[in-house]
Amino acid sequence: MATLTTVLETMGKQTVAMPDAEFAEVASRYRPQIFRFLLASLRDPDVAETLTQDCLLKAYRNWESFRGESSVMTWLLRIAINLQKDHWRSRRMQFWKQTANNAVDAADAGHWLPSEESSPEQQTLAKDQVRLVWKAVERLSERQRTVFMLRHVEEMEIHEIASTIGLSEGTVKAHLSRAMVRVRAELGGKR
Amino acid sequence: MNYHDKEPEEIPVEEALRNFRTSIHAWSDQELHTRPFRVEVAKAARPHLHWLMVPAMGWAMAGILAIGAIGVPVAVHHERQVAAEQLAAQQQQQRETQEKAAQQAPKTANNDVDDEELLNHVDSDIAQAAPDAMEPLASLMQDSNARDTGTGEPTTR
Numbered sequence: 001m002a003t004l005t006t007v008l009e010t011m012g013k014q015t016v017a018m019p020d021a022e023f024a025e026v027a028s029r030y031r032p033q034i035f036r037f038l039l040a041s042l043r044d045p046d047v048a049e050t051l052t053q054d055c056l057l058k059a060y061r062n063w064e065s066f067r068g069e070s071s072v073m074t075w076l077l078r079i080a081i082n083l084q085k086d087h088w089r090s091r092r093m094q095f096w097k098q099t100a101n102n103a104v105d106a107a108d109a110g111h112w113l114p115s116e117e118s119s120p121e122q123q124t125l126a127k128d129q130v131r132l133v134w135k136a137v138e139r140l141s142e143r144q145r146t147v148f149m150l151r152h153v154e155e156m157e158i159h160e161i162a163s164t165i166g167l168s169e170g171t172v173k174a175h176l177s178r179a180m181v182r183v184r185a186e187l188g189g190k191r
Numbered sequence: 192m193n194y195h196d197k198e199p200e201e202i203p204v205e206e207a208l209r210n211f212r213t214s215i216h217a218w219s220d221q222e223l224h225t226r227p228f229r230v231e232v233a234k235a236a237r238p239h240l241h242w243l244m245v246p247a248m249g250w251a252m253a254g255i256l257a258i259g260a261i262g263v264p265v266a267v268h269h270e271r272q273v274a275a276e277q278l279a280a281q282q283q284q285q286r287e288t289q290e291k292a293a294q295q296a297p298k299t300a301n302n303d304v305d306d307e308e309l310l311n312h313v314d315s316d317i318a319q320a321a322p323d324a325m326e327p328l329a330s331l332m333q334d335s336n337a338r339d340t341g342t343g344e345p346t347t348r
Contacts, residue, residue, distance in 0.1 A: 031228060036219035045222045113214050129207035130214045152208050153215050180204075187207050 023063065027056050030073055033154065034080050040149045041084055051087060055080045070163055077154075077164045081146060088142065129187065136186035140179050147172055148179040 034055055038048035058079050059066075066075055113126055137145055143165075150161045158176075162169045 027228070032219065032223055035223055036215060039219050039222065040215045045226070048222075049226055113210065113217060126210040126214075129203075129210050133207050133211040153212050155212070183208070184204055187204055 023060050026059070026072060030076050031056065033073065034076055037077060037149060037154055038080055038084060040153045041145060042087075047087065051080065051083045054083050058083070074160060074164045077150070078166070081165065084146075085142075132186045133183055136183040137179075139182060144175045144179040144182075147175040148183075151176055 031052060035048055035052045038051050038055075039045060042048050042051075055076060059076055066072070070078075113123060113130065118126065137148060140148060146165065147161055150156045150164065151158075156164070158169050158172055161167075162172045165172065167175075
């Protein structure tokens, strides 16, 4: 994290109250999760990396506004979700159509599976399942996809998701339920 | 989640979701491994608009438009009002001047009357009949005048 501190020092951020060392710790701790969420949502590693950096920079600049009412992770994910929305909005088109050339195809996104503990048959089955889930996720609305990723990739509780997105728990459950209907339909239809 | 709590048809879904999660984690870890954390200095140092600035600029623009929409007509109205006041003041001044002139006019007329009376008096004095001693000469002058004019009427005197 010396790199981060050095870079932040070159930014001339003398007005920020947060010490660089403290922020470096926050960044190193939460960066993987933010990147993973953005990668799962966007399927584009380059954009996910850019938005992760933007997220951390924004958090650094606005650290004073963080009041500790939620966890740091919830706060950072909220920033990441807003950045992701801005990114989609800036394209002025539905993201999945617009970035089809840059994003990893849903069929290829299931290749990353640890292969140590399973047979080739199980690997093939697992990849097929992952491909089908991606296919269902691709058809979800932006909000359903966000809720689905937070629940099933980040393994967050319903109340945490509600707090992160700024929705009621009931609404989160409704979005999640609709998303699961699609996933089940996709898995059931191909089983 | 415990598989034993799930119905049989839920197990493949849970398994698929678990594989999906594992897949994304593995993909993310691999990507992060090849991407060392580094903030782009040029991008970070670039002056950027604070999130409050964008709506603030919108409000500022709306304010300018509102001032323009209200201020210009008010200014024009004020200008016209000032011009009308100046015109009224000029008219008032003219009226006062005319009234003063009207007040001075009778005095001048009286002066004219006095002069006329004086002239009439002078005329009457000048036109006084000739003294008796001079009457013959006066009649002679009348006769000669009549001859010159051709009337030829003899003087009765």
